[in-house]
Amino acid sequence: MDGASIANPPVPARQRLVLVGNGMAGVRTLEELLRLAPDLYDITVFGAEPHPNYNRILLSPVLAGEQTIEQIVLNPLSWYAEHGIDLRLGSKVVAIDRARRRVRADDGTEVGYDRLLLATGSHPVMLPVTGADLPGVVAYRDISDTEAMIAAAAHYTHAVVIGGGLLGLEAANGLMARGMQVTVVHLMDHLMERQLDPAAGRLLQASLEKRGLRFCLGARTQALVAGAGGRVAAVELADGTRLPADLVVMAVGIRANADLAQAAGLHCQRGVVVNDTLQSVTDPRIYAVGECASHRGVTYGLVAPLFEQGKVCATQLACFGIGRYSGSQVSTKLKVTGIDLFSAGDFQGDGDTEEIVLSDPVAGVYKKLVIRNDRLVGACLYGDTVDGAWYFSLLREGRRIADIRDQLMFGQSHIGDTGHEGRSRAQAMADSDEVCGCNGVSKGRICSAIKEQGLFTLEDVRRHTKASASCGSCTGLVEQILMFSAGGDYSAAPTKKALCGCTDLSHDDVRRAIRTPAADGSRLLSVAAVYETLGWRNPNGCASCRPAINYYLISTWPREAIDDPQSRFINERAHANIQKDGTFSVVPRMWGGETSAAELRRIADVVDKYRIPTVKVTGGQRIDLLGVRKSDLPQVWRDLGMPSGHAYAKALRTVKTCVGSEWCRFGTQDSTRMGKELERALWRMYAPHKVKLAVSGCPRNCAESGIKDVGVIGVDSGWEIYVAGNGGIKTEVAQFLVKVATHGEVLEHAGAFLQLYREEGWYLERTVHYVARVGIDSVRARVVGDAAGRAALWARLQFAVDQEPDPWSEPARAGVDLRQFEPLSA
Amino acid sequence: MSPSASTVPQWQAICPAEDIPQLGARRIERAGCVPVALFRAQDGQVFALADRCPHKGGPLSQGIVFGHSVACPLHNWTIGLDDGCAAAPDSGCTPVVPVRVVAGMVELDLASFARLEPVAGP
Numbered sequence: 001m002d003g004a005s006i007a008n009p010p011v012p013a014r015q016r017l018v019l020v021g022n023g024m025a026g027v028r029t030l031e032e033l034l035r036l037a038p039d040l041y042d043i044t045v046f047g048a049e050p051h052p053n054y055n056r057i058l059l060s061p062v063l064a065g066e067q068t069i070e071q072i073v074l075n076p077l078s079w080y081a082e083h084g085i086d087l088r089l090g091s092k093v094v095a096i097d098r099a100r101r102r103v104r105a106d107d108g109t110e111v112g113y114d115r116l117l118l119a120t121g122s123h124p125v126m127l128p129v130t131g132a133d134l135p136g137v138v139a140y141r142d143i144s145d146t147e148a149m150i151a152a153a154a155h156y157t158h159a160v161v162i163g164g165g166l167l168g169l170e171a172a173n174g175l176m177a178r179g180m181q182v183t184v185v186h187l188m189d190h191l192m193e194r195q196l197d198p199a200a201g202r203l204l205q206a207s208l209e210k211r212g213l214r215f216c217l218g219a220r221t222q223a224l225v226a227g228a229g230g231r232v233a234a235v236e237l238a239d240g241t242r243l244p245a246d247l248v249v250m251a252v253g254i255r256a257n258a259d260l261a262q263a264a265g266l267h268c269q270r271g272v273v274v275n276d277t278l279q280s281v282t283d284p285r286i287y288a289v290g291e292c293a294s295h296r297g298v299t300y301g302l303v304a305p306l307f308e309q310g311k312v313c314a315t316q317l318a319c320f321g322i323g324r325y326s327g328s329q330v331s332t333k334l335k336v337t338g339i340d341l342f343s344a345g346d347f348q349g350d351g352d353t354e355e356i357v358l359s360d361p362v363a364g365v366y367k368k369l370v371i372r373n374d375r376l377v378g379a380c381l382y383g384d385t386v387d388g389a390w391y392f393s394l395l396r397e398g399r400r401i402a403d404i405r406d407q408l409m410f411g412q413s414h415i416g417d418t419g420h421e422g423r424s425r426a427q428a429m430a431d432s433d434e435v436c437g438c439n440g441v442s443k444g445r446i447c448s449a450i451k452e453q454g455l456f457t458l459e460d461v462r463r464h465t466k467a468s469a470s471c472g473s474c475t476g477l478v479e480q481i482l483m484f485s486a487g488g489d490y491s492a493a494p495t496k497k498a499l500c501g502c503t504d505l506s507h508d509d510v511r512r513a514i515r516t517p518a519a520d521g522s523r524l525l526s527v528a529a530v531y532e533t534l535g536w537r538n539p540n541g542c543a544s545c546r547p548a549i550n551y552y553l554i555s556t557w558p559r560e561a562i563d564d565p566q567s568r569f570i571n572e573r574a575h576a577n578i579q580k581d582g583t584f585s586v587v588p589r590m591w592g593g594e595t596s597a598a599e600l601r602r603i604a605d606v607v608d609k610y611r612i613p614t615v616k617v618t619g620g621q622r623i624d625l626l627g628v629r630k631s632d633l634p635q636v637w638r639d640l641g642m643p644s645g646h647a648y649a650k651a652l653r654t655v656k657t658c659v660g661s662e663w664c665r666f667g668t669q670d671s672t673r674m675g676k677e678l679e680r681a682l683w684r685m686y687a688p689h690k691v692k693l694a695v696s697g698c699p700r701n702c703a704e705s706g707i708k709d710v711g712v713i714g715v716d717s718g719w720e721i722y723v724a725g726n727g728g729i730k731t732e733v734a735q736f737l738v739k740v741a742t743h744g745e746v747l748e749h750a751g752a753f754l755q756l757y758r759e760e761g762w763y764l765e766r767t768v769h770y771v772a773r774v775g776i777d778s779v780r781a782r783v784v785g786d787a788a789g790r791a792a793l794w795a796r797l798q799f800a801v802d803q804e805p806d807p808w809s810e811p812a813r814a815g816v817d818l819r820q821f822e823p824l825s826a
Numbered sequence: 827m828s829p830s831a832s833t834v835p836q837w838q839a840i841c842p843a844e845d846i847p848q849l850g851a852r853r854i855e856r857a858g859c860v861p862v863a864l865f866r867a868q869d870g871q872v873f874a875l876a877d878r879c880p881h882k883g884g885p886l887s888q889g890i891v892f893g894h895s896v897a898c899p900l901h902n903w904t905i906g907l908d909d910g911c912a913a914a915p916d917s918g919c920t921p922v923v924p925v926r927v928v929a930g931m932v933e934l935d936l937a938s939f940a941r942l943e944p945v946a947g948p
Binding site for chain 2: 539
């Protein structure tokens with residue numbers, strides 16, 4: 001490696017990338033590209049505006065005087081300089097010479113390209129009425145429009161905004177905040193008809209009228225009339241009405257700006273027609289992203305899809321060639337301070353849809369949920385949008401909702417109960433209030449990170465602030481903060497969630513690929529084979545996907561798949577729990593929480609012999625030895641002479657029991673025996689996440705069966721089984737699964753449920769989240785309703801755990817790499 | 827920056843390279859010194875870092891190795907094996923110890939090892 005090279009080979013000339021359009025979509029693509037391949041290109045950027053890339057979504061707060069232009073700049077000039085980008089501001093590209101691969105700007109300069117990225121955005125639509133070119137008539141699209149509006153507001157009184165959509169209302173609100181009398185002229189009968197249904201539109205109108213806006217709905221603009229000085233003075237409607245207007249803002253829509261592409265002979269249909277790799281279908285050297293691109297017949301105007309496109313386009317430009325863009329679902333939120341409005345999907349509905357509507361005009365709350373074939377397909381919320389993000393995720397995932405339908409309207413959100421004092425409305429929180437209790441992140445810090453670092457997605461916020469990155473219970477709050485700090489359409493756009501950054505495949509995709517043999521009958525049995533076959537971006541994955549893939553392999557093909565210790569987290573590799581100082585903790589198994597004098601003596605001797613500093617009784621009725629040196633672990637296991645408690649593993653942990661009918665004067669069933677039977681049947685069972693059971697001998701439920709993955713409660717006539725409870729971040733009460741009579745039936749039902757979870761749960765998904773995703777009805781149908789299916793599930797689980805060794809007493813057979821316990825010396 | 831820049835390296839044989847699991851690590855302990863983590867990547871390259879994450883001192887030798895990186899077992903920071911530095915947006919570096927493989931034997935620069943500064947613990 002350190003051998004001196006004799007002659008430096010000539011540095012190959014770098015390829016030239018030219019970006020036309022210095023806006024959010026194009027520059028985001030460059031950012032993604034520079035992350036993947038920082039040195040691949042000499043980059044030139046043409047921007048028609050004289051400003052560096054800024055957050056166009058936040059022009060409305062600038063207009064309303066809530067933010068300044070400096071605050072909304074995303075990439076200062078220094079960013080371009082740092083990355084060696086040749087930035088040409090105020091320079092508009094007027095022609096592309098595809099044959100010579102050169103672009104020409106309006107100042108006469110020419111630049112050659114190897115690849116060309118078009119991100120020319122869109123044009124505002126100007127109504128073709130007389131007077132549209134008068135002074136005082138503006139569009140609402142960029143900084144210069146905004147500055148013109150701010151200047152007009154300082155000198156004039158009357159403004160008319162033509163267009164009652166998202167942009168028009170934001171413009172009207174901003175001008176009103178700057179002291180103008182504003183009338184909104186709208187062709188349709190209600191406001192924001194593309195985002196709201198009539199009922200919500202009228203609520204919005206009433207609330208804006210209360211603030212002082214005036215509306216002319218169902219009104220067609222006939223002409224703009226000049227005053228004495230030649231400036232616009234009035235708007236004339238088709239019915240003859242004349243509205244005084246010193247300023248007219250046209251906000252009737254946008255049109256993809258594909259002029260340049262069209263002139264260059266690229267196939268255009270509203271926008272530049274691109275394929276799933278964001279390449280022009282006419283010329284593969286030319287890419288298009290953002291509002292100017294037309295993908296599968298759709299042009300997007302919201303930021304989340306544009307960023308998705310940017311990401312895919314960057315992988316193509318970086319010559320990775322793996323990303324594909326397959327379209328986005330979008331949601332909208334109006335950025336008018338104090339008005340809560342959210343809509344997503346098909347909120348209008350049609351003959352095939354059902355609606356759930358909650359309307360409280362006095363409180364100013366309106367919610368409509370649109371359902372088709374047992375799935376949420378649209379949502380329109382006004383006044384109370386806390387659950388917008390949750391509805392949006394239900395919509396994207398297409399999850400069946402029958403089992404939660406009766407509570408759907410009341411929302412659930414991702415909001416947990418702990419770590420942020422149970423708060424659910426981020427807007428009401430002070431900057432100093434803690435949002436993320438795990439990592440100690442305040443609302444103020446999240447807001448400033450969003451503004452200063454230009455963050456747009458939940459993932460961005462997690463990466464930069466760690467908020468919501470640990471337990472996730474504050475995810476709902478962080479999403480709300482994103483909504484009003486970064487602008488409306490913050491939502492992650494992809495319709496399915498990739499397993500990790502190494503692939504675009506989802507957990508389900510990967511599981512299916514592992515389960516399904518290839519045409520020649522061969523199967524994927526090792527992590528390396530999965531990565532190779534499924535085209536992973538990184539040859540050995542990352543710390544997120546390796547444990548997941550390893551679990552999917554061993555749970556799908558027990559006794560056949562290769563369990564890779566290096567793909568397991570340290571706790572499962574060392575069969576003990578790592579502590580903050582690098583020592584480990586050891587929890588031996590105590591069946592059903594029962595122990596004996598002999599076991600306790602051995603534990604005491606081990607504590608003395610290995611000078612274990614802390615001995616603690618756990619919540620799961622076991623004993624935890626803390627502060628064990630790693631090199632002592634094999635001897636500690638041997639001296640304890642007890643099986644592993646798997647307290648370190650994504651596996652069956654404990655079966656907590658009450659003492660039951662053997663001793664208890666209230667007990668109706670022998671819960672300790674039942675617990676021991678369950679534990680002996682299920683231990684050594686690896687799962688997507690940890691699994692905790694409890695068995696109580698009577699409905700007093702002293703073993704707390706109501707908050708366990710599987711909770712069993714004895715009643716006089718048998719046993720009730722509850723599943724998918726959780727006592728952690730968000731306390732979740734377990735749901736009733738079935739009542740059975742015998743111990744054998746308890747074993748079979750509990751085992752079948754857990755095997756279903758093992759086969760269908762995503763790695764690191766607890767039973768509560770798994771059941772929420774697939775629905776308790778589907779679980780009941782498989783585990784209770786289908787006797788043959790249940791027996792088969794139970795048999796598969798027994799097959800999987802049957803020959804699994806105890807890693808403590810048989811480490812070699814369990815594949816434990818014993819070298820790790822012996823430090824090397826130097 | 828490199829602690830060995832001014833002195834002659836003192837190469838000390840540690841173990842055969844195969845004794846480090848592929849995509850895994852071993853820990854080297856020496857009385858009075860900061861422990862060192864030895865890593866072996868998929869491509870066979872061997873790396874040595876002070877066995878302390880720059881974040882909260884987690885033992886990097888216990889992390890999951892992928893590419894030329896290791897994920898700290900305590901809070902999942904990603905540390906580069908080549909330079910000991912945390913991947914953005916996290917920041918901080920842990921010292922790199924010169925290491926080489928000669929005829930299948932891993933050798934470490936003892937002088938650099940002995941000079942590693944004990945860092946204040948978590």
